[in-house]
Amino acid sequence: MPPLNSLDEDALKELIATELEAVRHRSLGLTTDVLDGPELTAQVSPLMSPLVWDLAHVGNYEELWLLRAAAGVEPMRPEIDDLYNAFEHPRSERPRLPLLPPDEARDYIAAVRAKVLDSLGSVRLNGSSPLTVNGFVYGMVVQHEHQHDETMLATHQLRKGAPALLDPPGTPPPVRDAAPADEVFIEAGPFEMGTSDDPWAYDNERPCHIVDLPAYYIDTEPVTNAAYLSFMEAGGYDSPEWWHPKGWEWRCASGKRAPAFWIREGGQWLRRRFGKVEPVPMDEPVQHVCWYEADAYARWAGKRLPTEAEWEKAARWDPDTGRSRRYPWGDEYEEGRANLGQRMLHPSPEGSFPSGASAYGVRRLIGDVWEWTSTDFRGYPGFRSFPYKEYSEVFFGPDYKVLRGGSWATHPLAVRGTFRNWDFPIRRQIFTGFRCARDAESN
Structure with a gap:
């Protein structure tokens, strides 16, 4: 467009x-x-x-x-x-x-x-x-x-017990290659967060403002089902040391021991996806995990969830030009750079869409799965409600966590590098996953 x-x-x-x-x-x-x-x-x-x-x-x-x-x-x-x-x-x-x-x-x-x-x-x-x-x-x-x-x-x-109704449109499989590294270093310094001139951006994406961050590392790709299964098999759901106190309360009260829609059968993990039961694809991003699960995994892995600002800098900032892009790859949407728009009805496998990488080489920041961040949903400095408070402002506060990047189910018109989503930290029905980050001094 x-x-x-x-x-x-x-x-x-x-x-x-x-x-x-x-x-x-x-x-x-x-x-x-x-x-x-x-x-x-x-x-x-x-x-x-x-x-x-x-x-x-x-x-x-x-x-x-x-x-x-x-x-x-x-x-x-x-x-x-x-x-x-x-x-x-x-x-x-x-x-x-x-x-x-x-x-x-x-x-x-x-x-x-x-x-x-x-x-x-x-x-x-x-x-x-x-x-x-x-x-x-x-x-x-x-x-x-x-x-x-x-x-x-x-x-x-x-919908439980219902026949499968939705089929992917038959798009060709995405281009894949191996990522050069598991994580990417982002240097310390300021960057432009948010937007003041995107005509269709929402009020919570505005205004553009400068954020100065210390150096950090961020995962090149979202956390996969295979990696998350390692957390499960290591007793991650049984070890309160990895969990936020409220997350441990949720885990114990809910009895959850795996991502939503996962089923253990005959020594194999299966998932239910739009009425079909199939083996969990180990090279796809983990999906349908709540913020507490993502946070527990990150702690177990010796990392943490990125802040919203860290996510956006990795996605949008181009250190060579000293400006932020609308998308990780540039200022215009281009087909074939991200898994968006219901094209596959599931996340893409690891290594997909290398042409959608950001200036830092961080991949699949747009599409595939919404990514939990550690940040509470609040307005930016200078925020003004427009055109009504109920879109954003009434949700500001510590009850909601920010999600970024869209999912395979998100239409390209409804996501960009500045777009902010939010939900309760217990929500799992949405198409959410995550990636991890860590402080540079922890290297």
Whole structure:
């Protein structure tokens, strides 16, 4: 995708219409195109909404922001606003709400989309309004729907006893080679963290600011299933010395002894993946581990989780040019450099996508698995909520840990080197893994 602030108004509107169509095709392919009514209205886990709630919610969010806020159109279905307000009803309550049935939800979001495309021509995208300049609010809505699509993929993964519905699109296997070293040295010094000029970046990615870090080492690749199994076989789940006190409480209360969806059978570890049971591929990044598990592994390995700043410097900073890149490999997204967009339905094997390495040679920082960091989710110096506090600010504090980099399920439009995700440290249903770091003086 070309730089957004380089496009004239007509080209930007054409791009927006294309991306709106693409994300809707993806949403329907995870809901009404593959499932019938009862499966769409059922709740597979109290952690997740019924799929039909997600489907109508993305349409209601689109109506709120692209019709009412951006285009000044009268509300279409104001009586359903409360039903689809994520802050009014926790996920555990949503199955009991009078939600739109699947057919009505699909008709509603289609009607919203038709009005959005009709009104797009009259909205100024190169004017002075911060909501519409460079198409910001349209990018926000597209990214929001892609984020819900990733949530819907997590819901599909949690469906127990259901037949496999999702198949990868048949993309060729990624280019692979052996990494030159297990970890990479990052020199001490300042770098530019965050962004002030990315047109579709969220408020929590802003503003760009200077962070000065001491030297450190960071893993070249994410931790693999094989490496994590070594931790398990060494008694990692039975040794409180490796665990954060709250993590040990979680381990004992939950009884967890392996990543989510792993099954021990006949002396072999298997995993359940979208209705299929298969051997755990030892060369893929470990997936579906919570922050406490990642932290315990890092301690056992004599390392630690990287801070969010350490992760971003390794991903974005180019010491030769003295500037931060949008992606590890450069400023523009390029296919074939990362495992994104649901292309494989699982992480890629170790050594994949060497062309996606950062200036330091750190690999697969974008795509494959969301990576836990040690950092609590907070605003940057000079943070300002925009366009609403409920996207970021209400989550700031010690309860949430920052994740970086996206996963195989994340669409390229919904991730970049500055993008920040966050979740509770006990969450495992999301497509999360990690890599480790260590202080340079520990060498």
